[in-house]
Amino acid sequence: MALIVQKYGGTSVGSIEKIGKVADKVCALARSGDQVVVAVSAMSGETNRLIALAHEMSSKPHTREMDVIISTGEQVTIALLTMALLDRGCEARSYTGTQIKMLTDSVHGKARIREVQCDAMREDLNAGRVVVVAGFQGVDEHGNITTLGRGGSDTTAVAIAAALKADECQIYTDVDGVYTTDPRIEPKARKLDRITFEEMLEMASLGSKVLQIRSVEFAGKYNVPLRVLSSFEEGSGTLIALENDDVEQALISGIAFNRDEAQLTMTGVPDQPGVASKILGPITQANIEIDMIVQNISADGCTDFTFTVHRNDYATALELLQQTAGELGAKSAIGDDKIAKISVVGVGMRSHAGIANIMFQTLADENINIRMISTSEIKISVVIDEKYLELGVRSLHQAFGLDNDGQLSRIA
Numbered sequence: 489m490a491l492i493v494q495k496y497g498g499t500s501v502g503s504i505e506k507i508g509k510v511a512d513k514v515c516a517l518a519r520s521g522d523q524v525v526v527a528v529s530a531m532s533g534e535t536n537r538l539i540a541l542a543h544e545m546s547s548k549p550h551t552r553e554m555d556v557i558i559s560t561g562e563q564v565t566i567a568l569l570t571m572a573l574l575d576r577g578c579e580a581r582s583y584t585g586t587q588i589k590m591l592t593d594s595v596h597g598k599a600r601i602r603e604v605q606c607d608a609m610r611e612d613l614n615a616g617r618v619v620v621v622a623g624f625q626g627v628d629e630h631g632n633i634t635t636l637g638r639g640g641s642d643t644t645a646v647a648i649a650a651a652l653k654a655d656e657c658q659i660y661t662d663v664d665g666v667y668t669t670d671p672r673i674e675p676k677a678r679k680l681d682r683i684t685f686e687e688m689l690e691m692a693s694l695g696s697k698v699l700q701i702r703s704v705e706f707a708g709k710y711n712v713p714l715r716v717l718s719s720f721e722e723g724s725g726t727l728i729a730l731e732n733d734d735v736e737q738a739l740i741s742g743i744a745f746n747r748d749e750a751q752l753t754m755t756g757v758p759d760q761p762g763v764a765s766k767i768l769g770p771i772t773q774a775n776i777e778i779d780m781i782v783q784n785i786s787a788d789g790c791t792d793f794t795f796t797v798h799r800n801d802y803a804t805a806l807e808l809l810q811q812t813a814g815e816l817g818a819k820s821a822i823g824d825d826k827i828a829k830i831s832v833v834g835v836g837m838r839s840h841a842g843i844a845n846i847m848f849q850t851l852a853d854e855n856i857n858i859r860m861i862s863t864s865e866i867k868i869s870v871v872i873d874e875k876y877l878e879l880g881v882r883s884l885h886q887a888f889g890l891d892n893d894g895q896l897s898r899i900a
């Protein structure tokens with residue numbers, strides 16, 4: 489007997505018929521003898537509808553009331569699913585975040601989970617009942633309803649799985665797993681059977697939007713095996729777990745990319761202590777997040793300083809940079825918002841020195857100029873012109889053997 493936490497996303501519970509199909513699945517699992525907790529999202533489109541409704545009523549909806557309205561979508565789903573389970577003769581009970589006591593901090597709209605109370609869930613499970621929990625919502629210590637941020641039902645499921653020490657947390661969604669890259673860019677992308685928490689975090693933060701990033705962090709921290717599967721197709725999906733010693737590790741697990749960034753450069757900056765913080769201070773004070781940062785060695789006492797920000801923040805960041813350039817007596821502040829970032833990700837690169845070389849040579853063969861490079865233990869990222877994004881992703885996908893049998897097509 490295993491304890492399984494399942495999460496069904498909005499598209500999986502998007503209609504009465506689909507909720508019926510979910511109920512069939514859950515019933516079958518419960519009848520096989522496993523203990524089952526199900527966390528669900530709102531029916532697809534519902535959260536957006538509720539947000540729009542709030543904005544129709546108020547130009548700046550109060551954050552506490554916003555959480556009261558947007559948490560209702562999930563309450564509808566838990567009731568419908570539980571009715572469907574009961575109609576099938578499967579004992580079940582639904583709970584809101586407040587009823588379970590999914591205790592969070594008080595940051596409305598992006599609350600963090602502090603504690604999950606398990607007593608009621610355990611009692612139901614021991615009595616043979618399926619537990620159905622509303623995703624995305626919690627309650628703070630004062631009894632206010634909170635929500636966990638868009639996509640937060642993933643995190644609800646992982647938090648419950650961690651608290652109950654479940655054997656596996658299964659995230660049912662509209663894709664059948666995590667891919668080596670986005671199949672819309674490279675049709676030869678393969679579904680991965682397995683990926684580590686660390687790799688998934690790198691892939692997710694770079695735009696593989698399969699899971700809420702926070703849910704992956706949570707799963708890694710508490711070592712909850714996480715499986716992404718399709719609601720609509722059979723298959724074993726992708727398991728996200730710790731590194732597996734028995735399996736020969738591929739060098740590279742995936743190629744991630746991001747076209748949401750813009751690059752800014754200050755040239756001819758006097759190379760003195762405190763300059764970096766003077767350049768970046770006004771940017772961070774404007775609540776603009778900075779991603780990559782590169783500073784050159786100085787020639788003639790002057791240096792160039794380059795960094796990237798989200799493309800939406802480009803105009804503001806450039807304006808601030810131009811101001812600072814004037815104050816510092818730098819030569820110029822320039823930028824480009826037609827850039828893209830490509831990263832190769834894999835825990836296998838820890839023990840292999842040739843990865844960067846393969847990456848750079850592959851891009852060079854395609855005549856793609858690299859504008860910036862950054863590395864971490866399991867990732868190498870480059871910034872290139874946006875117009876070469878597709879070509880870059882496809883050629884790297886091939887060079888690292890992700891197209892076929894995991895063999896390198898180019899040897900370092």
Ligand code: ASP
Pocket residue numbers: 497498529530535536561623624637638639640641642
């Ligand atoms: N319903 C919420 C949203 O759309 C939470 C979720 O689906 O995970 O963001």
Ligand code: MG
Pocket residue numbers: 497498639698
């Ligand atoms: Mg989702």
